[in-house]
Amino acid sequence: MLGFAGRRLLYLVPVLIAVTLLTFLIAALLPGDLAIALLADEATPEKVAALRHEMGFDEPLAWQYLHWLGSALAGDFGRSFRTGEMVLSAILQRLPVTLELMLFAQLIALAIGVPLGILCAVRNGGAFDRLMTAIAFGKLSLPAYMLAIVLIYVFSVRLKLLPATGYVPLNEDIVGNLRSFVLPAVTLGFGEWPVLMRVLRSDMIATLQEDYIAMARAKGLRPWRILLVHALKPSSLTLVTVTGIGIGRLIGGAVLVETIFALPGIGRLLIGAINARDFAIMQGVVLFVATGFVLVNFVVDVLYGVLDPRIRHGRS
Amino acid sequence: MPARRGRLIFWLAVGWIVVVGSAAIAADWLPLASPSDMDLLARRAGPSADHWLGADALGRDILSRLVFGARISLTVGLVAPLLGLVIGGTLGMLAGYFRGLFETLVVGGIDVLLAFPPLVLALAITTYLGQSVLNITITLGVLSIPALTRVARAATLTFAEREFVTAARALGASHGRILMRELLPNIALPLIAFFLLAVAVIIVVEGALSFLGLGVPPPAPSWGGMIAEGRDSLDTAPSIAFLPASTMFLTVLAFNMVGDRLRALTDPRPGAS
Amino acid sequence: MTGPALLAVEQLSVDLPTPRGRLRAVDEVDLELAAGHTLGIVGESGCGKTMLSRAILQLAPRRARLSGRVLFDGRDLTRLDAEALRRLRGRSIAVVFQDPMTSLNPVLTIGRQISETMREHLAIDGSAAARRAVELLAEAGIPAPEQRLRQYPHQLSGGMRQRVAIAIALSCEPRLLIADEPTTALDVTIQAQILDLLARERQRRDMAMILITHDLGIVAGRTDEVAVMYAGRIVERAPTARLFKAMRMPYTEALLAAIPKLDAPPHTPLPAISGRPPDPTRPFPGCAFALRCRCCAERCAEQKPALTPADAYRHQYACWHPINPIGA
Numbered sequence: 067m068l069g070f071a072g073r074r075l076l077y078l079v080p081v082l083i084a085v086t087l088l089t090f091l092i093a094a095l096l097p098g099d100l101a102i103a104l105l106a107d108e109a110t111p112e113k114v115a116a117l118r119h120e121m122g123f124d125e126p127l128a129w130q131y132l133h134w135l136g137s138a139l140a141g142d143f144g145r146s147f148r149t150g151e152m153v154l155s156a157i158l159q160r161l162p163v164t165l166e167l168m169l170f171a172q173l174i175a176l177a178i179g180v181p182l183g184i185l186c187a188v189r190n191g192g193a194f195d196r197l198m199t200a201i202a203f204g205k206l207s208l209p210a211y212m213l214a215i216v217l218i219y220v221f222s223v224r225l226k227l228l229p230a231t232g233y234v235p236l237n238e239d240i241v242g243n244l245r246s247f248v249l250p251a252v253t254l255g256f257g258e259w260p261v262l263m264r265v266l267r268s269d270m271i272a273t274l275q276e277d278y279i280a281m282a283r284a285k286g287l288r289p290w291r292i293l294l295v296h297a298l299k300p301s302s303l304t305l306v307t308v309t310g311i312g313i314g315r316l317i318g319g320a321v322l323v324e325t326i327f328a329l330p331g332i333g334r335l336l337i338g339a340i341n342a343r344d345f346a347i348m349q350g351v352v353l354f355v356a357t358g359f360v361l362v363n364f365v366v367d368v369l370y371g372v373l374d375p376r377i378r379h380g381r382s
Numbered sequence: 383m384p385a386r387r388g389r390l391i392f393w394l395a396v397g398w399i400v401v402v403g404s405a406a407i408a409a410d411w412l413p414l415a416s417p418s419d420m421d422l423l424a425r426r427a428g429p430s431a432d433h434w435l436g437a438d439a440l441g442r443d444i445l446s447r448l449v450f451g452a453r454i455s456l457t458v459g460l461v462a463p464l465l466g467l468v469i470g471g472t473l474g475m476l477a478g479y480f481r482g483l484f485e486t487l488v489v490g491g492i493d494v495l496l497a498f499p500p501l502v503l504a505l506a507i508t509t510y511l512g513q514s515v516l517n518i519t520i521t522l523g524v525l526s527i528p529a530l531t532r533v534a535r536a537a538t539l540t541f542a543e544r545e546f547v548t549a550a551r552a553l554g555a556s557h558g559r560i561l562m563r564e565l566l567p568n569i570a571l572p573l574i575a576f577f578l579l580a581v582a583v584i585i586v587v588e589g590a591l592s593f594l595g596l597g598v599p600p601p602a603p604s605w606g607g608m609i610a611e612g613r614d615s616l617d618t619a620p621s622i623a624f625l626p627a628s629t630m631f632l633t634v635l636a637f638n639m640v641g642d643r644l645r646a647l648t649d650p651r652p653g654a655s
Numbered sequence: 656m657t658g659p660a661l662l663a664v665e666q667l668s669v670d671l672p673t674p675r676g677r678l679r680a681v682d683e684v685d686l687e688l689a690a691g692h693t694l695g696i697v698g699e700s701g702c703g704k705t706m707l708s709r710a711i712l713q714l715a716p717r718r719a720r721l722s723g724r725v726l727f728d729g730r731d732l733t734r735l736d737a738e739a740l741r742r743l744r745g746r747s748i749a750v751v752f753q754d755p756m757t758s759l760n761p762v763l764t765i766g767r768q769i770s771e772t773m774r775e776h777l778a779i780d781g782s783a784a785a786r787r788a789v790e791l792l793a794e795a796g797i798p799a800p801e802q803r804l805r806q807y808p809h810q811l812s813g814g815m816r817q818r819v820a821i822a823i824a825l826s827c828e829p830r831l832l833i834a835d836e837p838t839t840a841l842d843v844t845i846q847a848q849i850l851d852l853l854a855r856e857r858q859r860r861d862m863a864m865i866l867i868t869h870d871l872g873i874v875a876g877r878t879d880e881v882a883v884m885y886a887g888r889i890v891e892r893a894p895t896a897r898l899f900k901a902m903r904m905p906y907t908e909a910l911l912a913a914i915p916k917l918d919a920p921p922h923t924p925l926p927a928i929s930g931r932p933p934d935p936t937r938p939f940p941g942c943a944f945a946l947r948c949r950c951c952a953e954r955c956a957e958q959k960p961a962l963t964p965a966d967a968y969r970h971q972y973a974c975w976h977p978i979n980p981i982g983a
Contacts, residue, residue, distance in 0.1 A: 084494040203642070207635035209586040211593045212627045215609060215616070219624075223617045277757035283714055284752075285772045285823070286745030295771075299762045318501030322590055326613075336502070337594060340509045352506050356498050363497075 078364050085360060086138070089353045090131050138353065153350035157332060163233065164331035167254065167323065168316045170247050172309065174255030175262055180305070182259070183266030184293060190271050202260035210319050214253045214326045221249060231328035250327045254319045258312050265308045269301040276300075310366030314359050392643050395636035402633055406452040414446035417603045426619040438608070438622045439615050447603040448629055454597075454604045455630070458519050458588045459637075463580035465523030466530045471573050473527070474534025479542055479561060488535070492528040500525050504587060505596060513599045522587060526580050533576045537569035572648045578641030582634045589630055605630045660726075661690040661863050662711070662831060667723035669703070669710050676936040680706040682887035683723070685962075690830065693857065693864045695874030695895065697910065698884035701932055704867045705753075707884070708835050712748060713740055727831070746776040749824035751853075753836040755816035759808040765792075766804030769823050776827045791822040796852060814845035818852065825856055831863045838873070850877060871907075872914045875899060880969075883907050886932055886943035889962060893970035903970070903977035905948045942975070950976040 186195045222230035228249050234242035273279065274297055282292045321333030328334070332351055339347035405412065415421075415433070421441040428436045435445040477488040504521050511517040541547065542565065550560050591597035592606030600607070605626045612623025664686035671678040680703045688694045698704050709715050711725050713732055725732040727748065732740065752758035760768060769791060770784035779787070785804060792800035795818040808816055817837060824832055834853060838846035854877055857864050866878055874881050874895060882892040883904065891904040902908055912926045930947035933939050941956040942948070948955065952975065960973045 080490075081494060081497060084490075085497050088494065088498075203638065204635060207582065207586075207631055207638050209590065209634075211590060211606070211609060212631060215613060215623050215627060218613070219616050219620055223620075277752060277754065278760040280709075280714065281750070281752055281758040282760070284712060284744055284750040285775075286741045286743065287771060287775055288741070291771070291775075296760050296763070300760070314496075314499045318499040321501055321505070322594065325594060336505065337596075340505060340596060343509070348506060348509065352498070352502055355502055359499055360497050 075364070078360065081360055082357060085356045086135055086353060087131065089349060089356060090134055138350075153346050156335060156347060157350060157354055160330055160332050160335050162236075163329055164320050164324065164333060166236075167247060167250055167320055167329060167331060168313070170251035171254035171258065171316055171319075172313070174251055175258035175312070176309070178255070179259035179262030180266060183263040184270060184298070186263065186267040187270035187274060187297075188293065190267075190274075195267075198263065202264055205256070205260045210253050210257050210322050211326060213256055214249070214323065217249050217253060218326075233327075233329045246327075246329070250323045250329060253326075254316060254323045257319055258315065261312065262305065262308060266301060266305050269304045270297055273297050273301050306369050307366055310363055310369075313362050317355055317359060388643075392639060395639040398632055398636045399640070402452050402629075403456060405449045406456050409449045409453060412449065414449060415443035417442060417447045417450040418601045419443070426615055426622065428619075428621075435625055436619070436621060438611060439619075442603075444608075444622065444625055447608060448605070448626060451603040451605045451608060451626065452629075452633075454515065454592075454602060455585050455588060455633070457515065458522060459581050459585040462519045462522035462584050462588075463526045463530070463577055465520070466526030466580060467573065467577050469523075470527040470530030471534045471569075474531040474536075475538045475561060475565060475569065477531070478535040478538025479557075479565065485535075488531065492531055495525075495528045501587065501590060504591065505594075508591065508596060513596065515598055518588065518591065518597060522584050525587075526584060529580060530573065530576060534569060534573055537572045538565055541565055541568050571644065575641050575644035575648060578637050578644065582637035582641065585630065585634050585637070659689065660687045661728060662686065662688040662865075663724075663726040664711060665724040665726070667707070667710060667721070667725060669706050669715055670720040670722075671716070672718055672720075673936060678936050679887055679938070680719075681710060684884075684887075684889055686882065686889075688831070688863050688865065690863050691861045692880070693866060693878040695878035695881040696865060696867045696884055697869065697871050697874055697881060699869055699910075699928075699932065702884045703887040704884050705835055708750070708833050708865070708867055711833065712744060712750065714744075742776070745772045745829075746827045747829055748831045748833065749827070749829035751817070751820050751824045751832065751834045751837045754840040755813065755820045756808070756840070758820060759816060761808055763807075764804065765806055765808065765811075765819055769804075769819070769826055772823060773826050787826070788822075791826055792819070794856070795819070795822040795825075796848070797822075813841050814849065817841060817845075817849055821849070821852060821856070825860070828860060829862065831865070832857065833865045833867070835867045836869070837866075839868070846873075870914065871910045883910070888943070888973065889971075890944070890974070891970075891972040892962070893968065893972075897968045897970055901968075901970070903972040904944075904974045905950050905976075905978055906944050908978060909949075942973070950978060952976055 182198055186198050189195050218230045221228045229246055230249070232246055234246050236243045279292065279296060282296045287296075320331060321336060323329070324331040324333035325337050332355070335347065336351045338344075339351065419442060421432070421437060421443070423441070424430070424433060424437040425441045426437065426439055427433060427441075430436070433443045433445070435443075435448070438444055438447070473488055477485040504525060507521045507524075508517055511521065547560060547564055550564050555563075588597060589604070589606035589609070592604040593610045595607070595610065597606060598604050608626035609623050609630075612620075612626065615622045664684055667681060667684045667686075668679065669681040671680055682703075684707060686694065696704050696707070706715065706719075710719075710721055711732070713721075713725070713735075715721060721733060723733070727743070732743070735743070759765075766785060766788055769788040770781065773779060773784045773787060774781070788804060789800045792803055797803060797815060797818050803811070803819070808819070811819065817840075821837075832853075837853065838849050841849060850873065853864065853866075856862070866874060868874060871881075876895075878895050880892065881895050881898045882889050883898075883906065884890065885906055891898070891902065891907050893902075898907070899911070902911070906928075909926070909928045913928065915925055916923075928947055933943050933946075939945075941954075941958055942960055945951045945955040954975050958975070960975050962971045962973045965971050
């Protein structure tokens with residue numbers, strides 16, 4: 067088990083290095099001079115040169131990268147030019163909100179996608195299956211911001227049930243906190259369930275045709291047990307992978323959803339930083355997010371081995 | 383889906399794309415109000431003789447903004463994935479054909495690019511590069527390279543081992559000939575199918591960027607921007623947001639359908655459509 | 656018949672809709688099996704023997720249409736509801752499939768797969784089921800049975816896996832065991848061991864057994880009665896000894912001749928049956944074997960022969976020109 071995880075870990079390191087390199091290069095190779103843009107009206111050649119020297123821009127590129135990376139590993143992502151706060155603390159402060167949003171969204175997506183996927187696989191080819199496939203297909207064309215508008219219109223404007231914006235911290239009011247997450251989580255999770263449903267459906271259709279399912283029926287086992295134990299477990303592999311990949315989409319979607327619903331998470335931090343051209347925060351957030359994403363994929367890979375004993379024991 | 387009903391819907395989708403596309407191309411010659419003219423008397427007005435689909439919060443004609451917005455969406459939506467198709471398709475085909483170290487590098491590079499959540503990366507790049515149609519197109523084009531490379535490589539791998547390729551090699555055909563004459567025609571169809579699906583995705587992403595105010599700079603109208611603006615008027619005039627939303631939805635749906643139908647044609651697995 | 660029939664199949668037919676037309680996989684099959692007896696069903700691939708075994712259990716594919724009756728212990732299985740059938744399966748009737756690599760679930764432990772049948776049908780708890788599972792594995796000839804409980808199918812060899820499948824099948828003391836080509840997927844050296852295991856367990860438990868195979872040699876000495884199937888129909892049936900002594904159908908003779916013999920001189924060509932089974936979607940008016948039969952005459956191609964009524968030896972066959980018995 068450890069050997070398997072260890073091997074995946076080795077693959078992880080070069081990818082992480084490449085990610086940091088890419089993040090750094092995006093900033094370093096920007097056209098136009100950052101120092102000039104920052105100084106704006108006050109820009110004089112001496113001030114520009116002084117600022118560039120202070121920010122380390124006149125050093126060789128490789129040195130800049132290593133310096134930046136070294137600080138980042140020590141936890142120093144730099145400082146926000148606007149507020150002066152440390153980038154890392156700004157990120158960590160807002161991280162719980164984003165995580166809570168992503169968690170709820172993923173739960174909603176699973177709660178809808180998994181049962182539907184199983185039902186469609188069992189009634190493969192029937193009217194319900196076709197209807198669900200059509201709905202899932204249509205849902206693919208409905209991006210988060212559109213759905214958000216519809217949900218806000220229905221639940222906030224018309225029915226006045228849920229808040230359109232605003233965030234209530236968890237320690238203040240649990241119900242308020244959950245209420246403020248309902249619409250955002252549904253918006254975000256709704257983008258994911260069609261994919262989950264379709265993937266689980268095709269995988270289960272294939273699994274249900276296997277001999278061991280016929281064997282389970284010949285043993286006289288209850289239909290629910292056959293479905294959930296014999297059929298779902300082999301199919302859960304792909305489910306785990308798709309969920310893992312979906313987390314990347316969730317992160318991107320979280321950026322949008324947080325902005326729409328005014329939730330103080332990392333996504334909103336990023337957008338704010340972009341609008342204010344606060345590059346330190348931008349870089350920090352992108353690096354943080356990308357690293358998190360890579361790590362999530364790593365965990366998914368390892369989970370893969372846990373769920374399918376054949377892979378764990380080294381057979382292909 | 384019963385075959386005849388599926389066919390009808392398919393051609394409806396194609397028809398919609400043609401209508402929207404033609405309107406976008408012919409926008410300047412159509413009898414439309416200017417998209418930036420503010421008719422302050424008609425703010426949030428419903429449909430009327432002057433404004434066929436009504437006006438938005440600043441009195442601008444919605445129909446004309448939809449048509450001019452289509453220009454942006456379709457331009458970015460078609461050119462960006464085209465970039466991905468040309469570069470990604472070539473990379474994928476070469477990787478799948480030559481295998482070896484080149485393939486490993488390509489696959490590794492794709493993995494790194496895919497390590498970034500796409501929207502976040504798009505935001506980061508457009509911020510650094512500045513907002514313009516060109517920059518957005520290039521950025522989204524680059525982002526679509528990984529997916530198209532994968533498709534091209536997978537398709538090439540299935541074909542490269544087949545007899546007709548081996549036969550061509552036995553006849554002494556050069557690599558270039560084999561790639562252009564034997565492989566390319568065969569992987570063209572799955573690539574085009576995926577290209578259309580990519581168009582749908584790119585339109586959505588461009589819409590997201592515009593929605594956040596980080597897409598094409600104002601005053602150029604874009605569907606995403608219109609949806610964002612319409613958000614403030616949801617209680618009084620919801621159609622300001624719903625009209626651009628529906629238009630985008632139908633367009634994206636149309637591209638998804640056509641792309642999916644083509645993909646189903648190329649996929650021999652049962653139940654793949 | 657000596658004793659009441661445990662299993663009686665009457666005019667069982669299975670039709671499958673295919674794009675090319677209706678396919679009759681099983682054609683009006685009659686079978687009888689008394690408790691404690693063994694019936695061998697022999698036929699080449701595609702003759703419908705597997706479909707027959709599935710149809711008996713009412714486990715045919717969803718789109719198949721069954722007609723006829725299957726009486727088990729006096730109850731007509733074709734009329735039973737799903738729940739009643741479910742309680743019967745695994746408990747009173749058990750199956751061993753052909754390929755244990757695919758019939759065992761790869762992601763569940765061996766112990767789980769044995770215990771779940773027992774926990775379903777016999778009201779025992781987990782630890783009792785585990786103890787019984789160890790006993791069953793030991794009886795099936797598997798060394799170190801306690802350790803096997805936590806192992807997965809892919810960690811065992813082919814022969815071991817089939818022993819596990821047999822242990823699973825026997826776990827609830829079924830009255831009837833259907834073994835569908837139990838040794839086909841195994842090494843020749845293991846085949847005899849598995850067949851011996853089946854025979855031994857059958858005798859111990861006084862269980863009825865249906866042994867399905869394409870190899871006539873396997874049924875010799877291990878069955879009480881043999882039915883030969885071709886193109887979905889039973890074409891010859893007799894007590895085993897009688898069949899081998901005095902087979903009437905040329906097809907049966909050809910089947911026997913196709914078995915390689917140890918005492919034949921080296922490089923003796925193996926007499927294969929030329930031609931292929933007929934296309935089941937195109938009904939042929941005559942005998943299905945006609946075009947491949949060495950005794951074929953005009954009548955064979957025009958009229959389908961029916962099974963003769965049982966003679967004094969309880970021997971039935973469906974042939975217009977039965978061959979003379981080899982020896983008397």
